[in-house]
């Protein structure tokens with residue numbers, strides 16, 4: 001009985017069309033398990049304290065060492081807002097109030113949907129969680145534009161800035177001038 | 183080598199915490215595969231032609247025989263908008279233009295996130311797809327309120343009605359007066 005950390009079967013690696021389905025799914029030829037793989041939801045937040053932005057420097061791959069918004073895969077049994085607040089807590093040890101949805105980015109080529117919320121920090125306290133090298137509250141003029149983990153971090157920061165003072169707007173998408181989809 | 187439709191192993195059914203993880207995941211004791219299960223995205227659309235709403239009567243469980251909006255699980259490699267338009271095509275054989283995001287419903291107790299778009303039909307043509315008994319364009323006063331597949335169908339229809347003539351608004355959530363979460 002192989003278990004995680006021990007020897008493993010191949011898992012679902014062979015593409016075939018299951019009975020009654022209309023497209024290929026990955027199937028495990030060891031045990032017959034069919035994986036109905038769906039796009040992943042990534043939830044995160046642009047968190048602010050006064051005029052400063054909460055960024056985390058990643059301590060894990062991918063993009064280790066680069067600055068990112070607190071964000072990650074949504075877990076079972078939580079709402080998108082609760083997931084975003086959980087990621088802020090796990091990565092930046094900060095407590096926030098989620099205010100509204102800033103952006104929805106479809107990264108279809110990697111089957112990810114990113115939901116980026118706006119959030120207000122409840123205090124200026126923060127600390128590096130286990131997945132972060134460091135955490136910082138950074139003013140607009142000092143943001144590390146050349147050292148961001150992903151283009152969508154820059155998109156969200158710029159859109160957050162553009163939407164200051166506005167509420168009740170449709171979530172923004174990938175900027176029209178984005179030339180790199182991730 | 184069991185394959186789909188033949189004898190199957192149990193698949194990932196045993197809960198344990200994999201090495202390096204912080205919570206239980208389902209593991210297959212036959213082959214060691216670890217299932218990182220995430221919430222599912224359901225995409226759908228309130229589609230209109232003039233003042234009428236496009237509904238499909240489900241031909242498959244769950245809620246077979248009841249009226250629903252075209253909607254379903256998002257597939258890999260598509261955007262949320264493309265997924266919503268695909269579901270409309272598969273279930274109602276109608277071509278639509280997705281206009282904007284009407285609602286985002288967190289059904290956390292069943293780990294689903296529903297994105298409901300507004301869409302304009304490009305013509306009044308439609309037909310039942312393989313998962314539908316029938317499809318109809320129905321005026322507001324004739325909507326089958328007592329025969330809807332899920333409460334969220336009613337939420338979306340009412341919110342669509344409330345938002346007529348409005349654009350660029352934050353996606354609506356579960357109505358405050360909803361007493362039944364699904």
Ligand SMILES: [Zn+2]
Nearest residue numbers: 028030031213
């Ligand atoms: Zn297997």
Ligand SMILES: [Zn+2]
Nearest residue numbers: 031210212213
């Ligand atoms: Zn297995």
